[in-house]
Amino acid sequence: MGAGRPIIAVSKKLIRIILPVAGLCAFVFSAAAQPKAAAANSYIGSEQCGLCHADLYKGFHNNPHYKSIASGKESPEKTGCEGCHGAGANHMAAGGGAATIRAFSQMTPTQVIDTCLSCHAKDFSRANIRRSAHTEADVVCTNCHSIHNSPTPKFLLAKKQNELCYGCHEPIRAQFSMPSKHRVNEGVMQCTDCHNPHGNFAPSWRTGTGSNLVTASHDNEEPCLKCHVDKRGPFVFEHASVRVEGCIACHVPHGTTNAKLLKRPVVFTICLECHNGAGTFGRENLSVFVQSASHNMLDPKYQQCTQCHVRIHGSNADGRFLR
Numbered sequence: 131m132g133a134g135r136p137i138i139a140v141s142k143k144l145i146r147i148i149l150p151v152a153g154l155c156a157f158v159f160s161a162a163a164q165p166k167a168a169a170a171n172s173y174i175g176s177e178q179c180g181l182c183h184a185d186l187y188k189g190f191h192n193n194p195h196y197k198s199i200a201s202g203k204e205s206p207e208k209t210g211c212e213g214c215h216g217a218g219a220n221h222m223a224a225g226g227g228a229a230t231i232r233a234f235s236q237m238t239p240t241q242v243i244d245t246c247l248s249c250h251a252k253d254f255s256r257a258n259i260r261r262s263a264h265t266e267a268d269v270v271c272t273n274c275h276s277i278h279n280s281p282t283p284k285f286l287l288a289k290k291q292n293e294l295c296y297g298c299h300e301p302i303r304a305q306f307s308m309p310s311k312h313r314v315n316e317g318v319m320q321c322t323d324c325h326n327p328h329g330n331f332a333p334s335w336r337t338g339t340g341s342n343l344v345t346a347s348h349d350n351e352e353p354c355l356k357c358h359v360d361k362r363g364p365f366v367f368e369h370a371s372v373r374v375e376g377c378i379a380c381h382v383p384h385g386t387t388n389a390k391l392l393k394r395p396v397v398f399t400i401c402l403e404c405h406n407g408a409g410t411f412g413r414e415n416l417s418v419f420v421q422s423a424s425h426n427m428l429d430p431k432y433q434q435c436t437q438c439h440v441r442i443h444g445s446n447a448d449g450r451f452l453r
């Protein structure tokens with residue numbers, strides 16, 4: 131837990147809130163009780179919290195965390211309010227205050243994560259939450275989730291998902307307004323169809339380092355294949371680029387002015403990034419088509435690569451993807 135706010139700040143707040151209710155003695159008691167806070171403390175049960183925090187307690191039965199109260203089977207340190215805020219006896223005796231309770235307003239990002247993961251660690255056993263780009267940037271649970279004031283019916287999000295993500299990734303919004311795009315702004319899909327905000331072990335299809343927020347779908351594949359199953363194959367003749375570099379060798383994932391979410395406006399310029407005579411494939415340098423027997427680049431029709439190579443993602447009939 132954090133060191134706590136300066137006594138002065140706590141006192142001011144307490145005076146404002148408690149004085150009208152309990153009179154000066156509550157304030158004196160609070161200040162006096164603090165040094166002893168580390169001594170005996172015990173669990174008092176959520177109903178007791180409700181005596182002073184009536185609003186929060188009243189709405190709490192709709193919260194998924196209410197289940198721990200309803201079941202009556204959890205140990206006190208895992209039940210209700212105290213499951214997150216810790217034992218409340220000292221806090222109650224002191225008449226409130228941030229220094230006598232586990233208050234999130236006083237926590238460091240690491241302390242927040244530790245508190246939430248004390249119960250949720252197994253939910254993220256397949257994610258790499260402690261090494262995710264978000265955790266490393268000190269973006270933690272409470273930046274995205276609101277336990278007491280969530281406007282979303284599921285997942286206790288601090289805001290509706292798109293707005294939550296755009297709140298920190300504003301430039302991405304414009305990408306999803308481009309002529310060629312995935313319809314995220316229209317509500318057809320959402321960021322988490324492709325990203326896991328909690329992190330991921332780097333999927334094998336992208337040999338990036340550390341944790342990667344792009345979600346792997348089945349069997350560590352690209353998230354794209356979850357929806358575009360026809361591109362999964364296996365094909366008798368695979369276009370190696372699809373397997374090895376993945377979809378984003380040729381496509382942008384969010385949006386672009388180019389048709390079909392392609393990386394470049396003119397298709398053949400994408401092809402020539404690889405089919406340029408360099409490397410271990412492409413027997414011909416297609417960028418100097420005039421020298422090529424099969425492709426006459428002076429004839430514009432040869433620039434329409436995919437008019438002939440129609441099965442560009444892979445074919446079961448032809449090794450040149452012509453059918």
Ligand code: HEC
Pocket residue numbers: 176179180183186187190195210211212213214215234235272275276277278279
């Ligand atoms: C799942 C964890 C969790 C549980 C359970 C929980 N809280 Fe909280 N509480 C938080 C977090 C996190 C905050 C910080 C504000 C935020 O991020 O929404 C908070 C903030 C508060 C605050 C400060 C005022 C505010 O709204 O910011 C009070 C008071 C409070 N909680 C009381 C309670 C009471 C009473 C209960 C039981 C009815 C309870 N909490 C149950 C996590 C929890």
Ligand code: HEC
Pocket residue numbers: 143144147148174175176178179180181182183211212215217218219221222223225226227228231232233234235236
């Ligand atoms: C005797 C009344 C009383 C009881 C009982 C009580 N509180 Fe509080 N609590 C207060 C007052 C007063 C404050 C200070 C007002 C504020 O900061 O919102 C406070 C503040 C808090 C805060 C916010 C600290 C901060 O500034 O971030 C949390 C969290 C909290 N209480 C949780 C609980 C929990 C959990 C329980 C039950 C275990 C509980 N309270 C029981 C009176 C009480």
Ligand code: HEC
Pocket residue numbers: 194195197198207208209213214242245246247248249250271272275277284285286287
């Ligand atoms: C004392 C154990 C405990 C702690 C601590 C705890 N949670 Fe939970 N949380 C649960 C349980 C139990 C559920 C309900 C799971 C279910 O519905 O089966 C839950 C549900 C949730 C859900 C909703 C999942 C859904 O499917 O809608 C979110 C989001 C969540 N917790 C976030 C948090 C955050 C953020 C924190 C830290 C501020 C936190 N939890 C701390 C036990 C805990």
Ligand code: HEC
Pocket residue numbers: 243246247250253259264269270271272273274275285287291322327328
């Ligand atoms: C960058 C934002 C972000 C952060 C940080 C974050 N979450 Fe989430 N979380 C989300 C979103 C968005 C969803 C909803 C996912 C969906 O719609 O499928 C979610 C879903 C969940 C769920 C329910 C579904 C599941 O995946 O199990 C739980 C539980 C949860 N979060 C807990 C936590 C806890 C605990 C932390 C901190 C250790 C945390 N989250 C950090 C954004 C975040």
Ligand code: HEC
Pocket residue numbers: 263264267269273274291294295296297298299321322325327343344
């Ligand atoms: C509180 C601010 C905040 C929120 C909310 C947030 N992010 Fe982030 N996100 C960051 C920061 C900071 C980083 C790390 C620095 C960076 O790369 O921009 C990051 C990194 C990322 C990355 C990795 C970027 C990279 O270059 O590898 C992705 C992907 C991402 N966030 C997606 C999301 C999604 C999806 C959501 C909504 C569920 C979300 N973020 C919500 C702040 C946030």
Ligand code: HEC
Pocket residue numbers: 292295296299302312314319320321322323324325344353378383384
């Ligand atoms: C169709 C799948 C898909 C959807 C939907 C999606 N992303 Fe992405 N996003 C990706 C992929 C794949 C990358 C990695 C691109 C790369 O490495 O070149 C990425 C990269 C990013 C990055 C890091 C690179 C950058 O451009 O800054 C951020 C941040 C990001 N996405 C945020 C979001 C947010 C926010 C949303 C929702 C509004 C979202 N994404 C929706 C697939 C998607």
Ligand code: HEC
Pocket residue numbers: 310311312313318319323324352353354355356357358377378381382383389390391392
């Ligand atoms: C959640 C499902 C889903 C995921 C995941 C997904 N897509 Fe899509 N994709 C769609 C839908 C639906 C369309 C149809 C276009 C629309 O919605 O307007 C589409 C359209 C496309 C198009 C054609 C666009 C056009 O203008 O005809 C391309 C290319 C594409 N997606 C590539 C990808 C790539 C690359 C990824 C991974 C980074 C991906 N998709 C992930 C659902 C998905």
Ligand code: HEC
Pocket residue numbers: 352354355358361362369371372376377378379380381390392397436442443
């Ligand atoms: C070698 C470059 C390349 C790679 C890699 C690639 N694509 Fe494509 N893709 C294209 C081209 C070029 C088009 C446009 C075809 C046309 O103009 O007829 C296209 C069109 C599409 C379309 C829209 C038309 C259709 O066939 O449904 C979707 C969807 C699509 N790609 C998804 C994917 C997915 C998913 C992946 C990864 C598994 C992927 N692409 C990998 C080059 C590529």
Ligand code: HEC
Pocket residue numbers: 369370371375379380397398400401402403404405410411412413435436439442449450451
């Ligand atoms: C990211 C690199 C990359 C891109 C971009 C790319 N390819 Fe390929 N392509 C390959 C690789 C690697 C092979 C496999 C070569 C081999 O096995 O010798 C291949 C094979 C082929 C083959 C079969 C060649 C043979 O000899 O069997 C054709 C046809 C082909 N590509 C056409 C295209 C077209 C058309 C485009 C543009 C839409 C394109 N490629 C974009 C990497 C790429």
Ligand code: HEC
Pocket residue numbers: 398401402405412413414416424425431432433434435436437438439450452
């Ligand atoms: C008019 C139809 C047509 C167009 C347009 C076309 N190709 Fe081809 N391509 C073919 C045919 C037919 C073959 C098989 C020729 C052979 O076996 O001699 C072929 C073979 C290939 C091969 C395999 C030959 C080798 O050298 O390994 C590659 C790679 C290739 N094309 C790439 C491209 C690229 C890149 C474009 C666009 C710049 C393109 N093609 C445009 C018809 C076309």
